[in-house]
Amino acid sequence: MLLLNKIQDIRKNTKEWKSQSYTIGLVPTMGALHKGHASLIEKAKETCDKVIVSIFVNPIQFGPNEDYNRYPRTIDQDSKLCESLGVDIVFAPTAIEMYGDNIKTSNNNYTYVCPPYNYVDCLCGKSRPGHFDGVATVVTKLFNITTPNYAFFGQKDAQQLFILKRIVKDLNMDINIIPCPIVREDDGLALSSRNSYLSPAERNNALTISKALMKIKQLYSEGINDVNVLFDTAIATLNPNIELDYIEFRDFTTFEKVEKVGKNTLIAIAAKSGSTRLIDNIII
Numbered sequence: 001m002l003l004l005n006k007i008q009d010i011r012k013n014t015k016e017w018k019s020q021s022y023t024i025g026l027v028p029t030m031g032a033l034h035k036g037h038a039s040l041i042e043k044a045k046e047t048c049d050k051v052i053v054s055i056f057v058n059p060i061q062f063g064p065n066e067d068y069n070r071y072p073r074t075i076d077q078d079s080k081l082c083e084s085l086g087v088d089i090v091f092a093p094t095a096i097e098m099y100g101d102n103i104k105t106s107n108n109n110y111t112y113v114c115p116p117y118n119y120v121d122c123l124c125g126k127s128r129p130g131h132f133d134g135v136a137t138v139v140t141k142l143f144n145i146t147t148p149n150y151a152f153f154g155q156k157d158a159q160q161l162f163i164l165k166r167i168v169k170d171l172n173m174d175i176n177i178i179p180c181p182i183v184r185e186d187d188g189l190a191l192s193s194r195n196s197y198l199s200p201a202e203r204n205n206a207l208t209i210s211k212a213l214m215k216i217k218q219l220y221s222e223g224i225n226d227v228n229v230l231f232d233t234a235i236a237t238l239n240p241n242i243e244l245d246y247i248e249f250r251d252f253t254t255f256e257k258v259e260k261v262g263k264n265t266l267i268a269i270a271a272k273s274g275s276t277r278l279i280d281n282i283i284i
């Protein structure tokens with residue numbers, strides 16, 4: 001496995017692979033890899049001849065008061081995991097390599113990819129202005145750098161997944177976006193690199209987020225599809241120490257709000273446990 005930091009080095013390898021007609025799979029990550037990422041890498045290995053994992057904590061998707069500096073950086077551990085899973089290249093650029101000196105000056109001095117307002121100004125985008133522009137920009141750049149045929153994203157970041165699928169379609173990118181299921185701990189907590197911030201008590205409270213989603217799923221299977229009823233049930237299930245940002249019910253094809261839950265409804269929750277912001281969802 002190669003660990004590369006330079007765009008020109010990764011390009012040499014991908015050109016060589018393309019000349020041999022190998023299919024390339026990209027798993028974009030911000031590192032601090034866990035079993036959820038491992039499942040994306042395994043899927044990429046099954047699907048593609050060559051697999052690249054990018055590890056880059058992308059500064060432009062973090063707001064000024066968010067955890068960019070605190071975000072866990074565990075490159076040695078991450079590289080070992082990637083190697084054990086048969087990854088061909090780990091691409092771990094610096095912020096300067098990705099954005100040049102512009103990153104130090106101003107956002108007004110750089111080209112951004114801005115997804116439709118309707119999709120970025122709701123759910124997580126409401127409390128994280130600019131976040132999805134940052135994600136869309138870095139993922140487009142990673143696509144241009146690594147030229148994948150397939151790219152693998154977790155369903156846990158459902159809004160991100162929806163937006164990235166839309167970008168690929170709207171900008172005619174010849175890339176297949178492969179969504180991968182959420183991986184959970186045995187007690188239901190969705191895996192996230194940010195779980196490492198949680199104290200035992202905060203983790204315990206956070207468990208009620210997945211419990212609320214499972215409760216909704218159960219009620220839906222019993223025939224209850226009214227969003228107001230399901231919303232109230234979720235609120236009643238959440239631990240009172242959880243600071244709710246949103247519970248949203250959206251059609252996962254159009255991203256429109258729904259009043260009745262049905263096939264392909266996304267039910268998404270964002271909430272803070274202590275100071276840690278967590279997201280989770282189910283798709284019916």
Ligand code: PAF
Binds near residue numbers: 029056135
């Ligand atoms: O989901 C993530 O880890 C990040 O948002 C991504 C897609 C790697 C872009 O920085």
